[in-house]
Amino acid sequence: MRKIRLVEVRSELAAGTRGASLGIDAMKVASLGKHSDFFLRFQPIRVKNENDLLFQEPKFKNAKYGEGVFTVLKRVCDAVSDLRAEGLFPIVLAGDHSTAAGTIAGIKKADPDKRLGAIWIDAHADFHSPYTTPSGNMHGMPLAMATATDNIECEQNDIEEETEALWERIKSIGMRGPKMKPEDIVFIGVRDTEPEEDYLIKKHGIKNFTTAEVTEKGVQQVSKEAMEILKDCDQIYISFDVDSLDTSISVGTGTPVPEGLTKEQALELNIELIKDKRVCCWEIVEVNPTLDTENRMANNAFEILEATTASLIQNF
Template sequence: CERLANHVKVNLQENRFPIVISGDHSSALGTISGVKAAFPTKRVGVVWIDAHADIHSPYSSPSGNIHGMPLAAALSNDNLDFEVNDVSRDTADLWERMKNISIPGTKIIADDLVYFGVRDTEEPEDAQIKKLGIKNYMVDEIRFRGLETCVNEAIERLSGCDVIYVSFDVDSMDCDLVSYGTGTPVPKGFDQYEVIKIINQFTATKKVVCVEFVEVNPLLDFKGNKMAETAFEILEAITKKIEEFNLDK
């Protein structure tokens, strides 16, 4: 994460647009930290397109998996109200280091985080999301109210942000429709065309400075390499818009 944060920071400082392609979603902490390090005085908005909330801490996580903790680290929030683990001193020290990667302290605030498609959570995460007032645009809500309407509402929620980072986890897509080629597949998600529309609508604000794609796992894909192919289809579609809107800046 430290190396990734530095690469993201340097690319942004050199007026480039970093597109991060990663495996484990824990990388997002490095990416967010790099964005904040590049813009230390600016508010960073986060659009989190994912089946999972990834807002656990070592104190609340039933699995202890780091890929479920990047947002808690970016928020510098331990969720001690739902502490279930007796965390060792070494783990606590490493957690503090994670929260201070690249630039010390909180990287984002809860008001500047918006979820899209989160539908597989645990009780400590649900409580934290409610406590912090984080909006989750669920798949059914988006299809009922209209995608454009929901994204416009989210853009308004992030209107106080100077820059925006978009994180796309492929498990936000419907595993039955697209592919099971990801570590934690979840049904009843988006299709690739909805994901493209969501990202492109945010890109049109000209505030998006970095996009990340995560959690493709070809070893779990029984449709050949369908998940990776779909992810690259999305990447190709959004890259065209990124180039278009950045040329217009």
């Protein structure tokens, strides 16, 4: 059986809306409500955050709070890389989705020679760089960080020199250069992108399984096809952003988008995908209880976390 370690990252610097750093504790409240022993079973590692920067104005307008994001991602990278070097399976519970770039860097740092792929279950492609971002919010950038993509072809923002230097440092966390090829990304549920991201998706032929496709083909088939696309990867990372879920379930996330997955679809998808023996890390992000009523999103997210972990344990 694989040994699991929880990594708790209460960081929300890279989100545009406040509150995502409370998502982990909202899931803990959900677990108490269910009388679950989940949080007793795994020893958590807590990564220090830099959320106090939020009391100041952001320094970099195309990479807001980027200096803090860099520090947190570096810490996440080191924590994940240490766990992977010990052969442990990190389950990362995080606030905003930028942490995924730290996680990916950590996986790669521990196994630089292994080809890494990612399954990105999300409403967003998170493929912006400071050169293209419409918001400056760095939770829209983790896949550009991980693949070292600037997307100058679609440049929208005339970025400052300091921002450029910071972006270079962020892309070099763990190791210099790309940790993954864009071709080794599979999207599920992506439905809110900007033209600059559409350009990259088309350029690299990245497959997106839409909500309609998941409904039509079913979870088993979609999981099979997703893994088939990543057949040449040695390791697979799964990133689950709760905004992949439909807004009728809950709006307890910073950037909710209609026409998302049902809870059952997301639950089954994660249960199924994590059975693949190459999956080496799973992450859940963007639960924001301050935007919610009766902790609905965290209740759903915790259910998915618990079921996915159970599937991981049962299948090894």
